[in-house]
Amino acid sequence: MASFLNVLLQNLISGPATDPFPFGETFTPKRIRGRIVVDPGRCLGCGMCRHVCAAGAIHLQKDSKGWTITIWQDSCCLCRSCVTYCPMNAMSIDPDWHSAHAEEDKFKRIEQHTISYEPCARCGTPMRVMALDKARELYADDADVDPEEIRHLCRSCRQMSDAENSTVCVLRSDINTAQQEGRD
Amino acid sequence: MLDTLLKKTSVRSPWLFRINAGSCNGCDVELATTALIPRYDVERLGCHYTGSPRQADIVLVTGPVTVHMRDYVLRVWNEIPEPKVTVAVGICPISGGVFRDSYSIAGPLSRLVPVDVNVPGCPPRPQAIMEAVVLARSIWLKKLGLEG
Numbered sequence: 001m002a003s004f005l006n007v008l009l010q011n012l013i014s015g016p017a018t019d020p021f022p023f024g025e026t027f028t029p030k031r032i033r034g035r036i037v038v039d040p041g042r043c044l045g046c047g048m049c050r051h052v053c054a055a056g057a058i059h060l061q062k063d064s065k066g067w068t069i070t071i072w073q074d075s076c077c078l079c080r081s082c083v084t085y086c087p088m089n090a091m092s093i094d095p096d097w098h099s100a101h102a103e104e105d106k107f108k109r110i111e112q113h114t115i116s117y118e119p120c121a122r123c124g125t126p127m128r129v130m131a132l133d134k135a136r137e138l139y140a141d142d143a144d145v146d147p148e149e150i151r152h153l154c155r156s157c158r159q160m161s162d163a164e165n166s167t168v169c170v171l172r173s174d175i176n177t178a179q180q181e182g183r184d
Numbered sequence: 185m186l187d188t189l190l191k192k193t194s195v196r197s198p199w200l201f202r203i204n205a206g207s208c209n210g211c212d213v214e215l216a217t218t219a220l221i222p223r224y225d226v227e228r229l230g231c232h233y234t235g236s237p238r239q240a241d242i243v244l245v246t247g248p249v250t251v252h253m254r255d256y257v258l259r260v261w262n263e264i265p266e267p268k269v270t271v272a273v274g275i276c277p278i279s280g281g282v283f284r285d286s287y288s289i290a291g292p293l294s295r296l297v298p299v300d301v302n303v304p305g306c307p308p309r310p311q312a313i314m315e316a317v318v319l320a321r322s323i324w325l326k327k328l329g330l331e332g
Contacts (some may be wrong), residue, residue: 018225021311055282075279077306100316155233
């Protein structure tokens with residue numbers, strides 16, 4: 001009958017259930033979708049993110065020198081489609097959820113990167129430098145190929161270089177799939 | 185003298201009013217259900233949800249302002265006495281969000297009324313809404329000339 005006293009006592013001891021925010025710290029879940037970020041070292045400018053963006057928040061402007069990728073955070077609905085479909089895994093979600101801002105900062109909340117082409121180390125054609133870890137992944141089986149050098153070659157020069165060195169350039173994921181298929 | 189007294193006493197409690205301008209209810213759930221529960225307790229800031237626009241100081245607008253809702257939103261918004269602070273909650277009233285450029289959208293909200301605070305998200309977290317209310321409160325104090 002007096003079990004309510006127990007609850008009463010527990011409530012007295014446990015203190016308030018209110019989150020101290022905004023006067024104190026609050027918790028942030030690890031996988032919360034705060035805002036979208038682009039890794040300018042990996043972006044290839046293929047436009048897949050713009051194509052799949054549900055809210056049309058991504059703008060991509062290309063010219064002969066390179067391209068500019070712009071994401072307007074005030075239009076991004078954080079659906080994570082760009083993260084899923086980016087072939088280079090250049091998009092990611094930052095857990096920073098502090099999004100409240102005054103009206104004058106409305107168009108300042110953008111994620112913008114200008115990525116420029118670099119001349120190919122062999123033929124001088126303007127090209128996009130390959131990400132270093134991608135080059136490492138591709139040439140993991142060939143110890144005599146320097147990933148740092150090969151990433152600065154354009155596609156046709158890289159094919160020529162591969163043919164000269166009789167290199168077999170294979171994606172790790174392809175090897176894994178082939179092994180699995182062989183096992184089955 | 186009565187004016188000063190009223191200003192000084194009402195500073196502690198800006199009352200909130202909520203307008204749903206064609207929202208999907210996601211932001212409304214975050215606003216009315218999540219930000220109002222004791223866990224986030226918006227009443228610590230002196231804020232209180234009111235049912236009448238004539239008693240409100242801070243107006244929280246959700247939804248992309250559909251063509252059908254435009255006149256109703258404007259009518260209710262004009263009933264709120266000055267000085268008022270308009271808060272756009274979620275990406276829809278800020279930019280149109282996923283509904284931007286649709287034939288049935290009259291927004292974004294800043295095209296119709298002056299907006300003071302934006303809190304993007306789809307929907308924003310309750311803590312982010314709390315931040316926006318704090319920001320709106322400071323803007324409201326500035327408008328009253330009582331910045332403390």
